[in-house]
Amino acid sequence: MRQMVFALTAVAALAAGVAYTAAASAQAEGEAAPVFGIKLPPGYRDWRLISVAHEEGMLNDLRAILGNDVAVTAARNGTRPFPDGTIIARLAWDYAPLAESEKAFGHHQSYVAGTPKNGVQFMVKDSVKYASTGGWGFAQFNDGKAADEAVINTCFGCHAVVEDRDYVFNRYAP
Amino acid sequence: MRQMVFALTAVAALAAGVAYTAAASAQAEGEAAPVFGIKLPPGYRDWRLISVAHEEGMLNDLRAILGNDVAVTAARNGTRPFPDGTIIARLAWDYAPLAESEKAFGHHQSYVAGTPKNGVQFMVKDSVKYASTGGWGFAQFNDGKAADEAVINTCFGCHAVVEDRDYVFNRYAP
Numbered sequence: 072m073r074q075m076v077f078a079l080t081a082v083a084a085l086a087a088g089v090a091y092t093a094a095a096s097a098q099a100e101g102e103a104a105p106v107f108g109i110k111l112p113p114g115y116r117d118w119r120l121i122s123v124a125h126e127e128g129m130l131n132d133l134r135a136i137l138g139n140d141v142a143v144t145a146a147r148n149g150t151r152p153f154p155d156g157t158i159i160a161r162l163a164w165d166y167a168p169l170a171e172s173e174k175a176f177g178h179h180q181s182y183v184a185g186t187p188k189n190g191v192q193f194m195v196k197d198s199v200k201y202a203s204t205g206g207w208g209f210a211q212f213n214d215g216k217a218a219d220e221a222v223i224n225t226c227f228g229c230h231a232v233v234e235d236r237d238y239v240f241n242r243y244a245p
Numbered sequence: 246m247r248q249m250v251f252a253l254t255a256v257a258a259l260a261a262g263v264a265y266t267a268a269a270s271a272q273a274e275g276e277a278a279p280v281f282g283i284k285l286p287p288g289y290r291d292w293r294l295i296s297v298a299h300e301e302g303m304l305n306d307l308r309a310i311l312g313n314d315v316a317v318t319a320a321r322n323g324t325r326p327f328p329d330g331t332i333i334a335r336l337a338w339d340y341a342p343l344a345e346s347e348k349a350f351g352h353h354q355s356y357v358a359g360t361p362k363n364g365v366q367f368m369v370k371d372s373v374k375y376a377s378t379g380g381w382g383f384a385q386f387n388d389g390k391a392a393d394e395a396v397i398n399t400c401f402g403c404h405a406v407v408e409d410r411d412y413v414f415n416r417y418a419p
Binding site: 116117118119120122123124125126127128130133134135137162164166169171172176179180181182183184187232233240241242244245 | 290292293296297298299307308309311338340343345353354355358361406415416419
């Protein structure tokens with residue numbers, strides 16, 4: 072079951088990546104994503120870094136996990152569950168070989184963040200409003216446009232794998 | 246020659262990683278690194294994200310590039326050369342498979358930041374003070390302790406590969 076959930080999520084994320092590429096332009100930040108009603112948090116790109124990751128396979132990206140102040144403080148201090156007001160952002164980019172180092176080494180050595188892909192995802196903690204999903208609401212935006220309900224509905228099933236870490240995969244990277 | 250410079254840098258970085266592991270504890274932030282006299286910038290872990298990367302081979306890490314306000318503004322705007330006052334930080338962590346997703350997928354899927362490795366490196370722009378090295382001073386700290394001169398002297402030779410990008414490998418990840 073878990074494998075299926077992961078696979079579905081991967082497919083959904085891939086589809087979202089395609090949708091991102093096809094999107095004509097960024098939509099208004101005021102558009103709320105379906106299911107949890109979350110809007111694109113303004114200024115999230117300026118948030119501090121929680122950690123970084125690389126996804127293989129169909130996702131094939133480099134990603135960064137950023138957090139608002141509540142999130143970063145809790146992540147650093149190991150506060151679990153995360154307090155209400157926590158917002159965690161997952162950004163992702165194409166997994167791109169760096170030509171300069173490939174040339175120098177004679178083989179792939181460095182992979183860097185290319186163009187954005189797989190959308191920008193958010194987890195928002197509100198223990199009352201989102202009580203039925205572990206206190207978390209989920210959202211994804213592809214080039215500023217909210218992903219549809221089918222995508223959003225895959226989020227919680229996958230994050231349930233790490234229920235014992237308050238549904239958060241990432242750990243703070245010091 | 247370039248291959249040799251890269252190889253030497255990789256070895257130096259690897260050695261620094263070993264030194265980091267062996268370091269008993271963090272040293273005072275006031276210790277200046279050799280050659281360029283740079284001290285560990287306070288609060289760098291709170292700086293904003295410029296980009297992320299993965300290095301293969303001996304380095305085998307996930308890394309994040311952070312910048313102080315001058316650096317991030319210039320990186321975003323494509324300002325080259327970077328203005329004096331720019332400080333760019335390169336953090337790195339062990340390239341660690343995430344057990345939860347490996348279990349779910351049946352193979353490695355997610356790699357995340359593990360324990361810190363390969364030190365924390367800095368580039369500091371001062372077009373007068375560091376005129377002989379493209380306006381950049383370099384430093385590395387392993388668990389807070391400045392890396393020795395042999396390590397620091399490998400920096401500029403490698404960054405000269407991207408002289409046309411003001412000696413900076415990374416590009417801003419939007």
